[in-house]
Amino acid sequence: MANTIHFEIVTPDRKLLSEDVEYVGAPGINGEFGVLPNHIPFLSALGIGSLYYKQGGKKYYVFIAGGFAEVSPEKVSVLAEVAEKAEEIDIERARKSADRAEKRLAQQKEKVDFARAQAQLARSVHRMRCRESAVAEGTCRM
Missing domain, CATH: 1.20.5 (Single alpha-helices involved in coiled-coils or other helix-helix interfaces)
Known part of the structure; x- marks a missing residue:
């Protein structure tokens, strides 16, 4: 879909998430940032906090503690030291x-x-x- 971006979260233990989403908001080390489809490429260190993504108009939350986010126009890859879905x-x-x-x-x-x-x-x-x-x-x- 043109209005989505592929989003992945990987930890040293597992691949936590691999979905097409509408938006990603993450706790960067220098402040929170947001990503929509076709975003300019960048790399950011991640802090401690709640990452969230929108899918089907709903917000889903993931706890993140450290790591990196790599953003390209088609994909957001999060390599996290610790990541847990809210329900976990x-x-x-x-x-x-x-x-x-x-x-x-x-x-x-x-x-x-x-x-x-x-x-x-x-x-x-x-x-x-x-x-x-x-x-x-x-x-x-x-």
């Missing part, structure tokens, strides 16, 4: 992970790896937001 996110596990990270940050001990705890907290919070966004859109059930 275990919200209770994410809450527990966020609680553990907050406790580590509050301890303020020298042995606590502050940057690692901050990253864990960010991943957990963004996983929960991704899942909540998908539920709000009606593309994922609780």
